[in-house]
Amino acid sequence: MLVFDLDDTLYLERDFAFSGYVSVGDWVQEQYGLTGFEPQCRKLFEDGERRQVFNRASEAIGLEPSQDLILRLVDVYRNHPPSIHLCDDVQRFFAQRVGPFGLITDGPEQMQRNKISALGLEAYLAHICPTGAWPTGYGKPHPRSYEMMEDAAASGQMMVYVADNPAKDFVTPKARGWRTVQINRPGRVHAPEAPDDLHMADCVINSFDDLDDVLAG
Numbered sequence: 001m002l003v004f005d006l007d008d009t010l011y012l013e014r015d016f017a018f019s020g021y022v023s024v025g026d027w028v029q030e031q032y033g034l035t036g037f038e039p040q041c042r043k044l045f046e047d048g049e050r051r052q053v054f055n056r057a058s059e060a061i062g063l064e065p066s067q068d069l070i071l072r073l074v075d076v077y078r079n080h081p082p083s084i085h086l087c088d089d090v091q092r093f094f095a096q097r098v099g100p101f102g103l104i105t106d107g108p109e110q111m112q113r114n115k116i117s118a119l120g121l122e123a124y125l126a127h128i129c130p131t132g133a134w135p136t137g138y139g140k141p142h143p144r145s146y147e148m149m150e151d152a153a154a155s156g157q158m159m160v161y162v163a164d165n166p167a168k169d170f171v172t173p174k175a176r177g178w179r180t181v182q183i184n185r186p187g188r189v190h191a192p193e194a195p196d197d198l199h200m201a202d203c204v205i206n207s208f209d210d211l212d213d214v215l216a217g
Contacts, residue, residue, distance in 0.1 A: 001099075001100060001101070001102055001127075001149065001152070001153040001154070001157050001158075001159055001160070002099070002101050002102070002160050002162065003101070003102035003103065003104055003127075003149050003159065003160065003161050003162070004101065004102070004103050004104075004125075004161075004162050004163070005103075005104065005105060005161070005162065005163030005164060005165070005169055006103060006105035006112065006115060006116070007105065007107070007115075007164070007189070008164040008165070008183075008185055008188040008189055008190065009162060009163050009164050009183050009185075010086055010087065010090050010119065010121070011084050011085060011086050011087055011090070011115075011119055012084075012087065012185065012187050012188070013188070013189045014045070014187055014189065015082075015083075015084045015085070016082050016084050016115060017041075017045055018042060018045075019080065019082045019083040019084060020076075020077040020078075020080055020082070021037075021038045021041040021042055021045075021077075022038050022083075023076055023077065023080035023081075024037060024038070024041070024054070024073050024076050024077050024080075025037040025038030025039075025041070026038075027073070027076045028061075028063070028073075032063065034061050034062065034063065035061070036060070036061045037057050037058070037061055040056070040057035040060045040061060041053050041054070041057045044056055044057060050189075054070050054073045054074065054077075055070060058070075058073075078108055078110070078111040079110060079111065079114070080114075081114060081118065082114055082115055082118045083118070084115060084118050084119060085119065086119050086120075086121075087185070087208075089207045089208040089209050090208050092208070092209065093208040093209075093211065094124045099124065099125070099126050100125075100126035100127065100152075101124055101125050101126060101127070102125065102126070102127035102128070102129070102149045102152065102153075103116070103121065103125045103127070103128045103129060104129045104131065104140065104145040104146070104149065104161070105129070105130050105131065106130075106131050106132065106139040106140055106168075107130070107131075107132050108132045109130045109132035109133045110132075111132075112130040112132060113130060116128065116130075126152075127148075127149060127152045129145045129148050129149065131144075131145050139168075140168045140169060140172065141168045141169075141171050141172040142172070143172050143176065146159075146161075146172055146173050146176055146178070150176070158179065159173065159176075159177070159178040159179070160178060160179045160180070160181065160215065161173040161178050161179075161180050161181070162180075162181045162183060162211065163180075163181075163182065163183070163201075164182060164183050164184070164185065164188055164190060164192075165190040166182060166192065166193065166194035166195070166199045166200060166201060167190065167191075167194075167195060167199065168199075169182075169201075170182070170194075170199055170200065170201045171198050171199045174198070174201075174202070175198075179202055179215070180201040180202045180203075181201055181202065181203055181204075181205060181211065181214055181215075182200075182201035182203070182204045182205070183204075183205055183206070183207075183208070184204055184205070184206055185206070192204075203217075
């Protein structure tokens with residue numbers, strides 16, 4: 001069974017970030033009458049900032065980045081209805097194939113489900129596992145989500161995980177005998193280099209257009 005990651009695998013995570021910045025910027029303007037929050041966030045992201053985007057953007061437009069404010073901004077960001085779309089190669093792939101397919105994705109459950117809904121993935125994926133539905137500690141590389149997919153697959157079926165982040169995506173399925181494929185998209189958020197051989201995918205592709213050839217090899 002083919003199982004996919006979500007962020008930077010089926011769509012670009014940066015698109016979700018930019019969509020969220022628009023929603024947060026609109027909220028800031030509505031609450032405080034201040035403009036410019038969204039472009040500040042976007043510039044910080046483009047400059048490589050990930051952890052202090054809202055703090056620094058708030059300071060840049062004259063808002064005190066109190067803990068309460070940052071928590072509220074994060075809530076707006078995580079729960080906004082995202083404006084995102086599947087990558088073109090992913091759309092071609094799903095248009096030409098019949099599953100069942102699976103999905104394993106980390107992150108707050110509602111945020112990930114909002115993405116899944118916005119991308120229309122329920123039409124393609126029979127088995128969806130947002131690890132954020134479970135207590136802390138069950139995200140990748142914990143084996144629980146992979147075991148769930150194995151239980152859903154037909155007996156003896158080859159298991160394949162297609163994902164982007166070698167820091168956590170491949171070490172567990174490799175150890176369980178899955179085939180692993182890293183998708184290396186331009187504009188990805190995470191570094192594509194694996195920390196060691198155990199974390200490396202079996203193969204690397206730049207497009208889902210190459211996935212059939214890799215799986216047949």
